[in-house]
Amino acid sequence: MSRRRRVLAIAAGTLSAVLLWAGVWVALPLPRALTSPPQVASVTLEDRNGLVLRSTRAGDGSLQRWLSLAEIDPDLLEAFVAGEDHRFYEHHGVDARAVGRALKDNLRARRVRSGASTITMQLARLLRPGAGRTWHGKVIQTFWALRLEAHLSKQQILEQYLNRVPLGQGTVGVDAAAALYFNASATRLSLGQAALLAGLASAPSTDNPFVAPERARSRRALVLGRIGRYGYAPADQVDRASREPLVPARATPPFLAPHFTSRVLQWLDTSAARGVWRTSLDLPLQTALEAEVRHTVNTLSDRGVREAALVVLDNVTGELLAWVGSPDFWADSAGQVDMVVSPRQPGSALKPFLYGLAFDRGYTPASVLPDVPRAYPTSTGPYQPRNYDRRFHGPVRAREALASSYNVPAVELADRVGAATLLRVLHGAGFGSLTRSAQYYGLGLALGNGDVSLLELANGYRGLAASGVWRAVEWRSVGPGQRSAGDRRFISAGSAALVLDILSDPTARIPGFGVETPFDFPFPAAVKTGTSHHFTDNWAVGVTGGFTVAVWVGNFDGQPMRGVSGVTGAGPLLHRAMLVTARRHAPGELPSPRAAGATRARICALSGLRATAGCADLDEWFLPGTTPQKECDWHQGGVVVWPAEYVEWAEQNGKAAPGETAAGERAAGETAARGGGAQFQIVSPRSGDRYEIPPGIDSRYATIAFRAATRPADGPVRWFVDGRPVSQPRWALIPGSHVVRAVAASGASDEVLIAVAP
Incomplete structure (x- = not known):
């Protein structure tokens, strides 16, 4: 016998043995316990004081009510068959046509992308968990599906599946899910409700209406389309079902702090978690702040405001003390949208991180920045920033520019320090939603043109109160003195203290906001607002030594508000929320510039230089080595x-x-x-500026801008560093001390001395 024939014989014998073994295994009776109603674990969430927020038990205290197939609404049966396995009644556990399609897709993607799982295979996975979305796992599911089909009728398989399928938020089975989402029983549901539950089967944690209402709506539409396509319902009935609200309005909510607990159940692995979990939430505070959010929306409804959100953090432990994702979670429109974690543009709320970076680069609160018309070249054409009040304010000190939230100086500062460096600092401060490149955001990043979440913003400001160190938030109750694990510094302690000192300075914000604002408190507090383009989003953040409050006001659909700014929209909500929080949690003291090593010096209010007899003078904080030596x-x-x-x-x-x-x-x-x-002078960099090359940053982005103030007669300007000509408007930083010289065609010249840390 040739070698080839021997190999074929061995292969044929092996295959025959495998098929024989498989046939015998499939024919074996199913273990009785395998199809018995399961004992589903209960998860109970409590607030920090032991008050029950939510339990996954049913209303009668039972963990789950098993329904026979005859009791389940026929619309549910049809919705799951249409949505998950429309050839369910034709195959014997494995859909050969779907397998062929999946093989083609998976081989093309070189991974398991399309599973071709039938309802029977899904039941096999529920009965025998552990096999993941791998080739090996699919083979195991296939054999178990064949065995189930050999011993159970289609009706029995469907009953087992519908009573075991997880449908999000800790629910197991269609009856538990119907009770949670619709306050109803699976024995009587509408077609739209049936389609929603069927749509949850593929991704119950991420597509359920309490966590992602838009994804849930899309999944429902997909299932309804299949119901119509396969002839389970006429077109007019499908159309009516598509217009049903996702969840109905309720007179009595089935659980408390709904956005928070829905998110916690998503974070928890509810298939493994069980028992009582003590969360960080302060329920009395939560209840009071929910009322404040509703009051804000009612007050501003005539200005086109329909939604608001709020989150409160403990600064020391990172505990989430309150979480209000919308005015009414149970509203039949979009109440389940959670604006605490939904990214939107924050406007000027990112400016403090820019100024903190600048202070680490040698700028001071007394540094004068130009608030004058200026255009910046971009790939889409010249960019000309404008202030909120449509005016230019000339030379402004950094303290006034940040406190009054001027846009023009912020863009100039971003140009000097670089958008890439600013993006690195924002990533360090926890803004993970900023996923695009620095080139994509450009200088507009200083004005908040990138989407971030309210939770990221609150925790970033909490990092300022923690002396420039970011730490993760905690949803579980943390004991006294405990801190969240893992931290990283994004700016120095001294720069963080200066930023907070500026944001808590009521005098410095007068030029931008006037004397009367909602940002005055009977305790030390740093405050910043933000308004996105076209008045679509209002933000406000308040930081004390003990807690941070961040609020958002706007519309989920992006409709602009009418004449609502951070001061008139989010500001009043922040003011009330800060006072309510301070009644239950001590505000404490903000980090002091003095404690960070800063000293005070007398400066000219106009030039920021050392004051002379002719100056209107004031005191300013300076970190070590940054006090101005030059007189005005x-x-x-x-x-x-x-x-x-x-x-x-x-x-x-x-x-x-x-x-x-x-x-x-x-x-x-x-x-x-x-x-x-002389009149001709270098305005960027300034003499005495100090720079650091950020670790891990590509050298192409560690640059500074060269700019000189000229008159028309001066003509073109040539630049030199240490006597060597520089042809580009930005210069890549090199460690050491450097002389930067600018020479105009008219012969005018100026030079400055800068230092770059090694």
């Missing part, structure tokens, strides 16, 4: 000598009295003649 040279001879980049602004805005600009120019000319300076 803007005030000379009783007039203001405006730096070149501000002369036009001063003239247009009446900031220079008649003849003052000319007098200032003469004074400047005299100063220049004495070797003291």
Whole structure:
């Protein structure tokens, strides 16, 4: 016998033995316990004080009620067959046509992408869990499906499946799911309700209406389409079912803190978790804040506001103290949308992280930033940022620019430090929803053009209160002195303290918000607002030493509000929420700049330099090594000598009295003649600026912008670093001390000294 024949004989014998063994195994009787009604584990969620929020037990206290097939609504049977296995009554456990299609898809994808699981195979997986979405797992499910089909009728298989299938939020079986989602029994459901439950079978944790209403709506539409296609219901009945609300309105909610507990059950592995879980939620606080959210929506309804959300964190432990995802979870429209975790554009609420980065780069609260018209080249054309009030404010100190939330200085600052570096800091602060590249966001990232969630925003601000260190939030109750595991620093403790000091400064926010705002509290608190483009989203965050509150006001569908800003929309809700929270949780003290090593110095309110006799002066905090050494040279001879980049602004805005600009120019000319300076000057970088190359950042993105203030007569500007010419407008950082020199075609020149940390 040839070798080939021997191999074929051995293969044929092996295959025959396998088939014989499989046939015998399939013919063996099923274990009696296999199809007995299961004992489903119960999960009970309590608040931090032991008050019950939610239990997966049924209303009568039982874990599950087993329904015979005759008791289950026929619409449910048809919905599951149409949605999961429309050839259920034709095959014997394995759908050969579906297997062929799945093999083609999986071989093309080189992984198990399409499972071709029949209802019988799904039942096999429920009865014998452990086989995952792998080739080996599918083979095991196939053999068990054949065995089940050999011993059970189609009706028995369907009854077993419908009573065992998990349908989200800890529910097992169609009756438990009907009770939870519809406050009804599986013995009597509408076609739309039946289609919704059938749509949950493939992804119950992520597609259920309490966690993802839009995905649940899409799955329901898919099942309804199949019901119509396979002739289980006429078109007009399918159309009516598609317009049913996802979940009905209820007079009495079946559980408390619905968005929070729905999210916790999603985080928990409810197939393995059981027993009582003590959560971090403070139920009395939660109840009070739910009422405040509803009050806000009612008050602002005439301005086109329909939704609001809120979250409260304990700053020390990271515990979630309150979580309100919408005004009414049980509303028949979109109440199940959870804005605590749904990303939207935060507007100016990201600016504090930009300024914290800048302070780590050597900027100070006294650094003067230009709030003047300026265009930035982008791939889509020139970008010209504008302030909320549509005005330019000339030279503004960083303290005033951040507290008053000016856009133009923020974009200039982002250009100087780099969008890539800012994105790295935001990732460090926990903004995982920012998944695009720095090139995609561009300088608009400083103004919040990337989507983030309310929970990310709250925890990022909590990181500021934790001296610039990010830690994960905790949904479980944490004992005194315990902290969440894992942390990372995104800015220094000194920079975080300066940011919070600015955000808690009521005087610094007056130019942008006026004297009367909802951000004054009887305890120390740092506050920031944000409004997205076209007034679609309002945000406000309040930070104390003890807790952080973040709120959102807007519309789930993105419809713009009418004349609602962070001060008039989210601001009042934040104010009330902060006061309510402070009654139950001590506000504490914010980190002090002094504790971080900062000292105070007297500066000129206009130039940010050391004050002289002619200056309107004030005190400012400076981290070690950043106190200005240069005396103010803007005030000379009783007039203001405006730096070149501000002369036009001063003239247009009446900031220079008649003849003052000319007098200032003469004074400047005299100063220049004495070797003291000139109108042509470098404005980026500034002399004395210090930079650090962020670890892990591509050297292409660790750059700074070169910019000089010029007059038309100066002509083009050439740049030199340590005497070597630089042809690009941005320069890649190199460790060490460097002299940056700018030379205009007119012969005017200026130079600054900067340092780059190794």
